[in-house]
Amino acid sequence: MKWTDITDIAIALEETHPDVDNVNLRYTxxxxxxxxxxDFADDPQKSNEKILEAIQMAWIDERD
Structure with a gap:
Protein backbone atom coordinates (compact mmCIF):
# COMPACT_ATOMS: atom_id res chain seq x y z
CA MET A 1 0.00 0.00 0.00
CA LYS A 2 0.99 3.57 -0.63
CA TRP A 3 -0.29 6.84 0.85
CA THR A 4 -2.72 7.15 -2.06
CA ASP A 5 -4.46 3.87 -1.16
CA ILE A 6 -6.77 5.68 1.27
CA THR A 7 -9.58 3.11 1.39
CA ASP A 8 -7.24 0.13 1.72
CA ILE A 9 -5.38 1.86 4.53
CA ALA A 10 -8.65 2.67 6.31
CA ILE A 11 -9.78 -0.96 6.10
CA ALA A 12 -6.43 -2.19 7.40
CA LEU A 13 -6.51 0.31 10.27
CA GLU A 14 -10.02 -0.79 11.26
CA GLU A 15 -8.88 -4.42 11.27
CA THR A 16 -5.73 -3.60 13.25
CA HIS A 17 -7.14 -1.01 15.67
CA PRO A 18 -10.89 -1.73 16.03
CA ASP A 19 -11.16 -0.20 19.51
CA VAL A 20 -9.38 3.10 18.80
CA ASP A 21 -11.37 6.34 18.92
CA ASN A 22 -10.78 7.21 15.28
CA VAL A 23 -12.60 10.54 15.58
CA ASN A 24 -10.39 12.05 18.28
CA LEU A 25 -6.90 10.95 17.37
CA ARG A 26 -3.56 12.61 16.88
CA TYR A 27 -2.12 12.63 13.39
CA THR A 28 1.25 11.59 14.80
CA ASP A 39 1.36 -4.17 3.65
CA PHE A 40 2.40 -0.51 3.77
CA ALA A 41 5.40 0.19 1.54
CA ASP A 42 5.77 3.91 0.92
CA ASP A 43 8.06 6.67 2.08
CA PRO A 44 6.90 7.89 5.52
CA GLN A 45 8.00 11.41 4.56
CA LYS A 46 5.49 11.55 1.67
CA SER A 47 2.51 11.99 3.96
CA ASN A 48 0.98 15.29 4.91
CA GLU A 49 -1.96 16.57 6.93
CA LYS A 50 -4.31 16.40 3.94
CA ILE A 51 -3.52 12.72 3.32
CA LEU A 52 -3.83 11.85 7.01
CA GLU A 53 -7.16 13.67 7.21
CA ALA A 54 -8.43 11.72 4.18
CA ILE A 55 -7.35 8.46 5.81
CA GLN A 56 -9.08 9.43 9.05
CA MET A 57 -12.33 10.29 7.22
CA ALA A 58 -12.22 7.00 5.27
CA TRP A 59 -11.60 5.11 8.51
CA ILE A 60 -14.60 6.79 10.16
CA ASP A 61 -16.74 5.89 7.12
CA GLU A 62 -15.42 2.30 7.22
CA ARG A 63 -16.51 1.93 10.83
CA ASP A 64 -19.99 3.26 10.10
Whole structure:
Protein backbone atom coordinates (compact mmCIF):
# COMPACT_ATOMS: atom_id res chain seq x y z
CA MET A 1 0.00 0.00 0.00
CA LYS A 2 0.99 3.57 -0.63
CA TRP A 3 -0.29 6.84 0.85
CA THR A 4 -2.72 7.15 -2.06
CA ASP A 5 -4.46 3.87 -1.16
CA ILE A 6 -6.77 5.68 1.27
CA THR A 7 -9.58 3.11 1.39
CA ASP A 8 -7.24 0.13 1.72
CA ILE A 9 -5.38 1.86 4.53
CA ALA A 10 -8.65 2.67 6.31
CA ILE A 11 -9.78 -0.96 6.10
CA ALA A 12 -6.43 -2.19 7.40
CA LEU A 13 -6.51 0.31 10.27
CA GLU A 14 -10.02 -0.79 11.26
CA GLU A 15 -8.88 -4.42 11.27
CA THR A 16 -5.73 -3.60 13.25
CA HIS A 17 -7.14 -1.01 15.67
CA PRO A 18 -10.89 -1.73 16.03
CA ASP A 19 -11.16 -0.20 19.51
CA VAL A 20 -9.38 3.10 18.80
CA ASP A 21 -11.37 6.34 18.92
CA ASN A 22 -10.78 7.21 15.28
CA VAL A 23 -12.60 10.54 15.58
CA ASN A 24 -10.39 12.05 18.28
CA LEU A 25 -6.90 10.95 17.37
CA ARG A 26 -3.56 12.61 16.88
CA TYR A 27 -2.12 12.63 13.39
CA THR A 28 1.25 11.59 14.80
CA UNK A 29 -0.38 8.37 16.07
CA UNK A 30 -2.23 7.85 12.79
CA UNK A 31 0.99 8.32 10.83
CA UNK A 32 2.79 5.74 13.00
CA UNK A 33 -0.06 3.23 12.69
CA UNK A 34 -0.16 3.55 8.91
CA UNK A 35 3.61 3.11 8.63
CA UNK A 36 3.40 0.02 10.86
CA UNK A 37 0.83 -1.74 8.68
CA UNK A 38 2.34 -4.95 7.25
CA ASP A 39 1.36 -4.17 3.65
CA PHE A 40 2.40 -0.51 3.77
CA ALA A 41 5.40 0.19 1.54
CA ASP A 42 5.77 3.91 0.92
CA ASP A 43 8.06 6.67 2.08
CA PRO A 44 6.90 7.89 5.52
CA GLN A 45 8.00 11.41 4.56
CA LYS A 46 5.49 11.55 1.67
CA SER A 47 2.51 11.99 3.96
CA ASN A 48 0.98 15.29 4.91
CA GLU A 49 -1.96 16.57 6.93
CA LYS A 50 -4.31 16.40 3.94
CA ILE A 51 -3.52 12.72 3.32
CA LEU A 52 -3.83 11.85 7.01
CA GLU A 53 -7.16 13.67 7.21
CA ALA A 54 -8.43 11.72 4.18
CA ILE A 55 -7.35 8.46 5.81
CA GLN A 56 -9.08 9.43 9.05
CA MET A 57 -12.33 10.29 7.22
CA ALA A 58 -12.22 7.00 5.27
CA TRP A 59 -11.60 5.11 8.51
CA ILE A 60 -14.60 6.79 10.16
CA ASP A 61 -16.74 5.89 7.12
CA GLU A 62 -15.42 2.30 7.22
CA ARG A 63 -16.51 1.93 10.83
CA ASP A 64 -19.99 3.26 10.10
Missing amino acids: DLHAWVCALP
